Amino acid sequence: MAKKKRKTKEIKKKLLHKYRLVILNESTFEEKISFKLSRLNVFVSGTIAMIFLIGLTTLLIAFTPLREYIPGYSSTALKRKATELTYKTDSLVTVLNYTNQYLENVRKVLSGDVANNEVNRDSLFEQFKLDPNTVDLTPIKEDSILRAQVALEDKYNLFETEVRDRTLNFFPPVNGMLSNGFNAQEKHFAVDITAAVDSPVKAVANGTVILSEWTAETGYVIILEHGDGLLSIYKHNGKLLKSQGEIVQAGEVIASVGNTGELTTGPHLHFELWSHGNPMNPSDYLDFN
Structure with a gap:
């Protein structure tokens, strides 16, 4: 116990032991500035200074554009712009592919190179060919009314009939x-x-x-x-x-x-x-x- 107390007193004595930091003129040895220090004061002051510098650095990185110069650190705006540019690039690539395909088809048509066309025209004609027996040719009501109006136009002056009907409101x-x-x-x-x-x-x-x-x-x-x-x-x-x-x-x-x-x-x-x-x-x- 006595040894531990003795060691504690020695550590405390070393921490609280006073030192004097003097700045002298090299030529005249005149004392310019002097500081009274102890090991404890230096330790506490250094710790506070380090904490302050760390906090200041954190604030500068978090709230100023300086963070963009740090490798591996990217802002939300830059990420958004990068995403938009990616979408636009994909769209441009798609449009470019369609344009190239269209130009290739035009080139084939102009050069007459249509022998390798994969479309079978005969199959298309067969697919869209209509059988007259399957078509209902019975005239509908609207068709009958239209036919009657056309017949009236051929027999009489339909335009003049329209004007005469309108004179009822003159x-x-x-x-x-x-x-x-x-x-x-x-x-x-x-x-x-x-x-x-x-x-x-x-x-x-x-x-x-x-x-x-x-x-x-x-x-x-x-x-x-x-x-x-x-x-x-x-x-x-x-x-x-x-x-x-x-x-x-x-x-x-x-x-x-x-x-x-x-x-x-x-x-x-x-x-x-x-x-x-x-x-x-x-x-x-x-x-x-």
């Missing part, structure tokens, strides 16, 4: 007396309706204004498009109440009767009706009285 543009009727031979593709000045001119059907302006020969003109190739034209108006691009309803006032333009002979409405570029006689579809 609205008279103005009420008055016909002063000049439709005459295709004289190229008068309209009817002239006499009416009092400033009488309202109405749209014959729902439509869109595609022209609303002044012309020297026909005065104030407004043209409506009603869909399915149908146009209605109103000329020699006194005033225009709708502008180009506006949508109007059947019976809505769009202008007023006037006597404008060089070709007018008095207050009246010059009304034209066109369907798919063909002039139609408005008297066949409208009653102006």
Whole structure:
């Protein structure tokens, strides 16, 4: 026991024994700096300094881009980019293989090298050949209706029948007396309706204004498009109440009767009706009285 106590006291004495670290001027031996040290202080200070350096190094590696310079250490972003590049490379390789195969097939076709074609044309013809006895040629209901419509078109003017059916929804543009009727031979593709000045001119059907302006020969003109190739034209108006691009309803006032333009002979409405570029006689579809 005595020996152990003696050894402990000696170790403690050595650890706590004071030393003095002096820094001298080499030429004059003047004391510049001095430190009082003990072995215990040096050990504790060195341990703390090592822990601090280890912690600082860990922080620098974990939270700064310096970690990317350490061999074997890769960031999540780099891994993600590497994965994306791998997928893109695989896709490009696949596209390149398809392109090479396509170019090879084109080369064979251009050079006439089709002798080694593995496709048996006779087997294809045999596979897709139909037996007429297995086909049901009984006409269906829709086919019968279509045949009836075609037969009607051959017998009558189906287009004109369509227009006549649509006139059921037409609205008279103005009420008055016909002063000049439709005459295709004289190229008068309209009817002239006499009416009092400033009488309202109405749209014959729902439509869109595609022209609303002044012309020297026909005065104030407004043209409506009603869909399915149908146009209605109103000329020699006194005033225009709708502008180009506006949508109007059947019976809505769009202008007023006037006597404008060089070709007018008095207050009246010059009304034209066109369907798919063909002039139609408005008297066949409208009653102006």
